[in-house]
Each structure stands twice: as structure tokens, then as C-alpha cells.
Amino acid sequence: MRGARKAENKVESVELSIVMPCLNEAATVGTCVQKARTCMDRLAISGEVVVADNGSTDGSQEIARAAGARVVPVAARGYGAALRGGIAAARGRYVIMGDADDSYDFSRLDLFVAKLREGFELVMGNRFRGGIFPGAMPLLHRYLGNPVLSFLGRLFFRTDIGDFHCGLRGFNRAAIERVGLATKGMEFASEMIVKSALAGLRIAEVPTTLAPDGRGRPPHLRTWRDGWRHLRFLLVFSPRWLFLYPGFTFLTAGVALQAILFRGGIHIGAIGLDIHTMLYSAALTIIGVQMVWFAVFAKVYGVAVGILPRDPILEGILEKFTLERGLLIGLGLVAGGITLSVGAIYEWAHASYGEINPRDVMRIAIPSVSMMIAGTEFVLASFFLSILRAEHEN
Numbered sequence: 001m002r003g004a005r006k007a008e009n010k011v012e013s014v015e016l017s018i019v020m021p022c023l024n025e026a027a028t029v030g031t032c033v034q035k036a037r038t039c040m041d042r043l044a045i046s047g048e049v050v051v052a053d054n055g056s057t058d059g060s061q062e063i064a065r066a067a068g069a070r071v072v073p074v075a076a077r078g079y080g081a082a083l084r085g086g087i088a089a090a091r092g093r094y095v096i097m098g099d100a101d102d103s104y105d106f107s108r109l110d111l112f113v114a115k116l117r118e119g120f121e122l123v124m125g126n127r128f129r130g131g132i133f134p135g136a137m138p139l140l141h142r143y144l145g146n147p148v149l150s151f152l153g154r155l156f157f158r159t160d161i162g163d164f165h166c167g168l169r170g171f172n173r174a175a176i177e178r179v180g181l182a183t184k185g186m187e188f189a190s191e192m193i194v195k196s197a198l199a200g201l202r203i204a205e206v207p208t209t210l211a212p213d214g215r216g217r218p219p220h221l222r223t224w225r226d227g228w229r230h231l232r233f234l235l236v237f238s239p240r241w242l243f244l245y246p247g248f249t250f251l252t253a254g255v256a257l258q259a260i261l262f263r264g265g266i267h268i269g270a271i272g273l274d275i276h277t278m279l280y281s282a283a284l285t286i287i288g289v290q291m292v293w294f295a296v297f298a299k300v301y302g303v304a305v306g307i308l309p310r311d312p313i314l315e316g317i318l319e320k321f322t323l324e325r326g327l328l329i330g331l332g333l334v335a336g337g338i339t340l341s342v343g344a345i346y347e348w349a350h351a352s353y354g355e356i357n358p359r360d361v362m363r364i365a366i367p368s369v370s371m372m373i374a375g376t377e378f379v380l381a382s383f384f385l386s387i388l389r390a391e392h393e394n
Contacts, residue, residue, distance in 0.1 A: 016040060016047035016113065017092030017173070020069075020100040021082035026058040028102040028214040033067035035106040043113060051100065052086030054078075060100075080188025084181060087173065096170040102214035103136060104168040111206035112170040121175040121201040124161050124193070125168040130207030137210060138223070145227050149234070153190065156238040157197040161205055165189050165230070168208050175201055180306070186226040187233040194237050198309050237308070239298035247291025254285030258367050265359075275362045282370040289374045293381045300388055318389070326382025333375030340368030 018036040022029055033049050040047040051064040051071045061071045074085030087095055094116045098104040104125070115123040132142065150164040167189065179195040181188065196203060235242045257273075258281045260266060265274035300318070302308030344364040 013046050014048055014091040015093055016045050017050050017090035017095045018047065018106065018109075019050045019052060019083065019086035019090055019095055019097045021054060021079055021086065021097075022051050022056055022060050022064065022100045023054040023082070024056045024058045024060060025100040025215060026056070026060045026063055029060050029069075029100040030063040030067040031102050031214070032098075032100045032104075032106055033064055033069040036109075037068050039107045039109050043110065045113065047092060048090075050086050050090050052082040052089070054082040076184060078184035078188075079186050080181070080191070081184040083188060084184075087176070087181075090173060093173060094170060095173045095176070096168070098168040103211050105209055105211070108208075109170075111208075112168075115204045115206060116170050116172065118204075119202060120204040121172040122192070122196045122203045123170040124163065124203065124205045125166040125208035126161075126163040126205050127166050127208060127210040128163055129205075130209045132210045133212060135212045140223060145223065149190075149227065149230050152231070152234055153193065156234055156241050157194055159193065159197045159203060161193060161203065163205070164193055166208065171196075183233070185229055187229040190230045190233045194234065198237070200309070237302075239295045239302065239308075243291045243295035243298060247288045247295060249288070250284045251288025251292060254281045254283070254288055254370075257281035258285065258370065262363060262367060264363075275359050275366065278363065278366045282366050285370050286373050286377075289377050293377065296381075296385065297388065300385065304388075318385075321385075323382050323386040326385070327379055330375045330378030330380075330382060333371045333378060335375075337368040337371030337373075337375060340364050340371065344368065 018040070020029065020032055020036075025032075029051060033051065036049045049064075049067075049069040051061070051069045052074050053061050053064075053071055054074050054077060061073075064071050070089075072086055072089040074082045076082075076085070083097055087097070094113070096109055096112050098106060112123050112125070127137070137146075146163065146165055150162060153159065153164045154161065169192070171192075176192065176196070179192075179199045179201070181191055181195065183191045193203075258278055261273060261275070261278040261281070265272060267273070296314070296318075299308060299311060299314055303310050341364075344361050347361060347364070
């Protein structure tokens with residue numbers, strides 16, 4: 001018992017774990033471990049270096065151990081899988097993670113440690129503020145990929161982080177474990193920020209440098225594949241930008257155009273808009289209705305399973321939007337569409353069911369069909385929303 005208590009106290013006394021994912025990094029992992037240990041000695045930190053090995057075949061494990069690291073084998077392949085394995089094995093209250101390719105300076109972690117001790121739960125490095133050495137980052141990443149994805153991340157999740165994809169970052173281990181990181185690939189970097197922002201963690205950013213990869217071989221990162229995986233993750237976790245805003249725009253534009261063209265064609269300069277435009281406007285309306293409903297479903301489900309934060313505005317709307325009210329709205333739209341259709345039939349009857357001007361009939365038929373389809377979607381969506389809410393409220 002006494003020995004167990006001593007071991008437990010030893011684990012609790014570890015303030016900082018520096019975690020490095022590793023896959024065939026024999027040329028650089030030893031240098032990274034030595035720099036990390038030198039930094040902790042200089043700052044008088046009780047810490048450890050954990051190398052999360054992802055199946056290296058070049059002797060990286062032995063080199064890391066010789067340099068003073070604890071090597072943790074991680075069978076599941078992928079950047080995110082390796083880091084999750086290393087973080088799970090870490091003993092420190094705080095964790096600083098970074099690649100083992102000697103592109104990040106593990107000997108200068110002072111700002112990360114200071115911010116963590118101040119109480120920030122995620123501390124991001126910013127390479128654009130700290131300095132990017134010549135040849136350290138491809139031009140496509142530096143001037144397009146990273147700025148665009150970082151901008152979208154700030155826009156979608158209302159965070160001030162300027163460098164979403166900096167691999168050098170520190171965090172409070174308990175706080176990050178609570179947010180439930182799950183991805184296995186390069187999108188792990190985005191997942192950590194997105195879930196931390198959604199969970200309301202205190203986030204800070206400090207300048208850091210980026211040096212050229214010291215391994216002398218191509219990096220594991222694949223520009224287009226991994227860029228898409230990051231973008232896909234940002235969209236999946238932001239139903240407002242994926243569904244709601246585009247859907248509401250389509251719906252508004254579609255309804256407005258149909259209303260304008262209902263009384264007759266219009267000309268804008270040399271361009272004439274008539275029933276063909278009206279038909280495409282109907283398509284915009286229907287797509288818009290579907291996207292708005294998808295946004296509601298995604299948000300309700302995301303909140304229920306704990307991957308999205310609660311939204312008081314949406315909750316207030318849904319409190320008043322009962323199944324019965326949804327059915328009434330849907331059936332009202334269907335009834336309106338049927339009424340317009342009766343009007344079109346009346347026009348046809350007026351012509352003794354003979355030939356009539358297609359423009360006159362289609363000008364009535366298109367909005368009537370739009371209303372019937374939108375009304376049917378309202379009825380079905382109201383039932384589905386009721387089932388979804390009931391399942392997670394019970």
C-alpha cells in the first residue's frame with residue numbers, strides 16, 4: 001500500500017508532459033527529446049517526454065529512449081490516433097504536443113508554460129507571429145491553405161486563433177479529455193480547437209517559430225487530402241454555415257423571385273426573366289426549406305449527444321414549435337398550393353379545356369407545386385423533429 005501511494009504521488013507530481021507523435025523520425029526525434037528535456041530542466045519543471053510511436057521501423061523508439069523519453073506504442077495509424085494515445089498515457093497536469101521532425105523549437109516553451117499556469121486551458125502557437133524560416137512551409141500552405149482554413153475557423157466558431165494548424169500547442173489535460181477528441185487523422189488539429197471553443201475553454205495564443213523539416217524526406221501531410229479533411233470537419237461541426245445560412249439565402253431568394261414573377265415577366269436591361277426563372281426559383285425554395293430543416297436536425301442531435309453547445313434562441317423557438325403547429329403550417333401550405341392549382345384548372349376550363357398560353361398556367365402551377373412540396377416537407381420534418389426530441393428527452 002505504501003509503495004502504491006508513493007507511485008501515485010510521483011504521477012501527481014508531474015506538472016508537464018511533452019507529447020510527440022512519431023513515425024520513422026530517427027533523424028530528428030532524439031534532438032527533439034533532448035531539447036524538450038533541456039527546456040524543462042531550465043524552467044525547473046517536473047516533467048516527462050512521451051513519444052507516441054505509430055509503428056516506426058527505423059529505430060526511432062530506441063533513439064527516443066536513449067534521449068530520455070518514455071515511448072508509448074500506438075497501434076492505430078494516423079496523426080490524431082498517435083496523439084490521442086500519447087495524451088492518454090501522459091501523466092502531467094499539462095501537456096504540450098508537437099511534431100518530432102525538429103520543425104518546432106522544444107527548447108523554447110516558456111510562453112506556453114506561463115499561459116497554462118495562468119489558467120488557460122488551450123494555448124496555441126502562432127507561426128505567423130513568431131516567424132517562419134525560409135523553406136519551412138510550402139507557399140500554398142502559407143498564403144492560401146492555412147489563412148483560408150484559419151479564417152473559416154474563426155468565422156464559424158467565433159474564436160480569435162490566427163493559426164489553426166500550428167502543431168505546437170499546450171493544454172490542460174483534464175480539460176481536453178472532457179471535450180472528447182475522436183479523430184484519427186490530420187483533422188485532429190482542427191478538432192481540438194473546435195471542440196475546445198464549443199466547450200467554452202479559455203484559449204490563448206503565443207508566438208512560435210517554424211523551421212524546415214529536419215528529416216530530409218517528404219512530410220506525412222498531404223496538401224489537398226488533409227486540407228479537405230480539415231474543411232470537412234469545420235463544416236460538419238457548424239450546421240449554421242453548412243445548412244442554415246445557405247438554406248435561408250436560397251429560401252429567401254426563391255420566394256422573392258417567385259413573388260415578383262407571379263404577376264408577369266420582368267426585364268433587367270437586356271435580360272428577361274419569366275417562367276423559366278420562376279421554375280429555378282421554385283427549386284431554390286425547395287432546396288432552401290430542406291437545408292434549413294437539416295440545420296435544425298443537426299443542431300438538435302448535436303446538442304443531444306454533446307458535440308454542439310446549446311442555443312437559447314433555437315431552444316426558445318422549438319419550445320413554441322410543437323408537432324401540432326408544424327402540422328398546421330405544413331397542411332396550410334399544401335392547402336394553399338391546392339387552391340392555386342384549382343385556379344390553374346379554372347383558367348384551363350375557361351378555355352374549354354383547349355389550348356391556353358403555357359406562361360399563364362405555369363405562372364400559377366410553379367408556385368402551387370412549390371407550396372405543396374414545402375408543406376409536405378414541413379409535415380414530415382415536424383414528425384421527425386418530434387421523434388428526435390422525444391428520443392433524447394426520455
